[in-house]
Amino acid sequence: MRKILFAALTLLLISTGCETDIDVIHEADPTPIVYCILNQDSTTQYLRLSRSYLTYQGNVPVDEPDSVLFSRATKVAIEEIIGGDVSNRMFFTPFDVVKDNGFFPVSEHWVYRAEFKVKPDTDYRLVIYMDEYDKIVYSTCYSVGNFEILNPLFPEVRSIHMLPDHNLNFLWTKSNNAAIYQIGFLMHYLEIGEEVALEKELLVPLNYVFYLETTDNRFAYSVNSVKFYQFLAKTLPVNPTLLRKFLSIDAIIISGGQELGYYINMQENDQIFSLSDYSNIQSGVGVFSSKVIRKIDGFSLTEQSIDTLAYGKLTYDLNFVDRTGTRNR
Amino acid sequence: MKSRYLLIFLSALLLTACGKTDVPDAGDGVEAKPVGTLNVVFKISHPWIPVDRIVRAELHIATTGTEIYKGNFIQSANVSNNQELYVFYLEPGTYYYEAVIACICDGDSCSGGGFPGNKWGTKHVMDRFTITENKVTQVVPTFQ
Numbered sequence A: 001m002r003k004i005l006f007a008a009l010t011l012l013l014i015s016t017g018c019e020t021d022i023d024v025i026h027e028a029d030p031t032p033i034v035y036c037i038l039n040q041d042s043t044t045q046y047l048r049l050s051r052s053y054l055t056y057q058g059n060v061p062v063d064e065p066d067s068v069l070f071s072r073a074t075k076v077a078i079e080e081i082i083g084g085d086v087s088n089r090m091f092f093t094p095f096d097v098v099k100d101n102g103f104f105p106v107s108e109h110w111v112y113r114a115e116f117k118v119k120p121d122t123d124y125r126l127v128i129y130m131d132e133y134d135k136i137v138y139s140t141c142y143s144v145g146n147f148e149i150l151n152p153l154f155p156e157v158r159s160i161h162m163l164p165d166h167n168l169n170f171l172w173t174k175s176n177n178a179a180i181y182q183i184g185f186l187m188h189y190l191e192i193g194e195e196v197a198l199e200k201e202l203l204v205p206l207n208y209v210f211y212l213e214t215t216d217n218r219f220a221y222s223v224n225s226v227k228f229y230q231f232l233a234k235t236l237p238v239n240p241t242l243l244r245k246f247l248s249i250d251a252i253i254i255s256g257g258q259e260l261g262y263y264i265n266m267q268e269n270d271q272i273f274s275l276s277d278y279s280n281i282q283s284g285v286g287v288f289s290s291k292v293i294r295k296i297d298g299f300s301l302t303e304q305s306i307d308t309l310a311y312g313k314l315t316y317d318l319n320f321v322d323r324t325g326t327r328n329r
Numbered sequence B: 001m002k003s004r005y006l007l008i009f010l011s012a013l014l015l016t017a018c019g020k021t022d023v024p025d026a027g028d029g030v031e032a033k034p035v036g037t038l039n040v041v042f043k044i045s046h047p048w049i050p051v052d053r054i055v056r057a058e059l060h061i062a063t064t065g066t067e068i069y070k071g072n073f074i075q076s077a078n079v080s081n082n083q084e085l086y087v088f089y090l091e092p093g094t095y096y097y098e099a100v101i102a103c104i105c106d107g108d109s110c111s112g113g114g115f116p117g118n119k120w121g122t123k124h125v126m127d128r129f130t131i132t133e134n135k136v137t138q139v140v141p142t143f144q
Helices: A002-017 A225-235 A258-269 A303-311 B002-017 B065-070
Strands: A032-039 A044-051 A075-082 A085-096 A110-115 A123-130 A135-142 A149-151 A169-173 A178-192 A197-211 A218-222 A243-257 A285-301 B036-041 B054-062 B085-090 B093-103 B122-131 B136-139
Touching: A032 A123, A032 A135, A044 A075, A044 A085, A123 A285, A135 A285, A169 A243, A178 A218, A178 A258, A197 A225, A225 A303, A243 A258, A258 A285, A285 A303, B036 B093, B036 B122, B054 B065, B054 B085, B065 B093, B065 B122, B122 B136
Parallel strands: A032 A285, B036 B136
Antiparallel strands: A032 A044, A044 A110, A075 A085, A075 A123, A085 A110, A123 A135, A149 A169, A169 A218, A178 A197, A178 A243, A243 A285, B036 B085, B054 B093, B093 B122
């Protein structure tokens, strides 16, 4: 009798003791998402910190900053490390940003900002402490070294010839610890309407972001002139009521740290079904790296290049004036 | 026996399945024009201004001397101080080139060295040359 009772009790326990429903979507601690590229040419540094969030069946989360951002009380600091010791500690404070047009999960947004100058060839450590989760996120990076542009130079007497018969060659010295360089131009031009002329500028990043592992002390890159005109044609809106006039062009080279190099290299090589995101953030996701920007301002274009801008088949509809300051074709 | 028929059938299929593919001649209607090569050895020298204080400023090719003055060039080079040889590919004929150097000394050294004005003063040289098909023509701009 006792055996029967024991067996009945065991069966009852087995049949009712286990919860069989599986909670597929379980709210765990959010993952911090951190992006911070130290700008060695500026005394103001920015850091973006957001958090992962769950969506169910593609629903957009409610417009609550708490669901996308960590509390403003989160402590964010960067430590400068020299000789293995912290020589300086810089604290970041939240800074509200005005968003551009487009879709964002929440209307409110802030980034973190600090005022300090980044030294070249120096170790930096990022530390983020979240009170509410008792969680520490950290990362390290070694800032890139300074470098110089060797060509193009002397905008006072040289013009850039932006045609395929003799493409422009960029030449620059090595930036220590840099794994990636990007070449670009900043073009200044006038937009002349019926009543007003506005001075505008357009950043022309050349598509070619490339990864370099070499011990040479100089690097060279030949610009594809056609891509320059293709970018203008794709980016500037066609407006027959406007005339445009080329003013000047700045040559830009940006060197990025190894972490940024790995990250962009991963993005470039990413396969459609693979998730090969690079991250150097401990207890989080994102990139902490540094960059140096070099710019030579104020080149003119050769007269043939200005005429190509005005009448070339790629940019004809953009209504740039030719070398004489008119459009007569 | 069956396998032999199958083999014959498959062979016939392979031989006849694809029709002849017409490969268009990529060069139809396009004829490469004959060209010759121009090498411009763009050296910098000066009797007493240090050569690292003089920079290459411009290098252009035009069909006539008048077109040089008008700025109607058919080709131009992006000159730099890290490159001495500039190569142009041109159809056979007679052309003109213009080379320009600039002085970057401070003070009155540039005008003393014959560059008009002071810093950024320029010297120009222009000359005629002939391009022959499949031949290399070399010019060396010489500044007074």
